[in-house]
Amino acid sequence: MINIKKEKRIIKITILSFTLYLISMLIWECFIYTIVNIGFLSFLGFTYKSYLSVILFFTICYILLLPVDYYSSILIGLLKSKNNISKFQQRVLDFILYSSFSSLVIGYVDFFMEDIHISPANQVLLIILYYLFESYFDYLLLRKK
Numbered sequence: 001m002i003n004i005k006k007e008k009r010i011i012k013i014t015i016l017s018f019t020l021y022l023i024s025m026l027i028w029e030c031f032i033y034t035i036v037n038i039g040f041l042s043f044l045g046f047t048y049k050s051y052l053s054v055i056l057f058f059t060i061c062y063i064l065l066l067p068v069d070y071y072s073s074i075l076i077g078l079l080k081s082k083n084n085i086s087k088f089q090q091r092v093l094d095f096i097l098y099s100s101f102s103s104l105v106i107g108y109v110d111f112f113m114e115d116i117h118i119s120p121a122n123q124v125l126l127i128i129l130y131y132l133f134e135s136y137f138d139y140l141l142l143r144k145k
Helices: 003-043 051-082 087-112 122-141
Strands: none
Touching: 003 051, 051 087, 087 122
């Protein structure tokens, strides 16, 4: 006979460890996102007053882009299930949704942060470079060996 108190304890520990895992993965992904974008923008004429403001800028952008990424994925999934769209059409739609939502998010964060300035051309280049970077890593993770 299994003790119910032990089961509840195991479930609580499992939920806690899963939550800690998710938080640590989000922090790690945010760190990588920040480092990659600082590297991209150093070539594009990104102006800032301190490294702390850059880290804060990309952290806010990353946090605000998480729901955008999930929303566009859900929307593409719905369109794919309702309509018979090709893989190419799916990627084009994903790029259009991602770039439009990302430009809104990055523009708003840039507008409200006084220590950061990104020109609109550099903003578009950043979004394209980051989308290509993200797509390449998705390809590396999902390819068949």
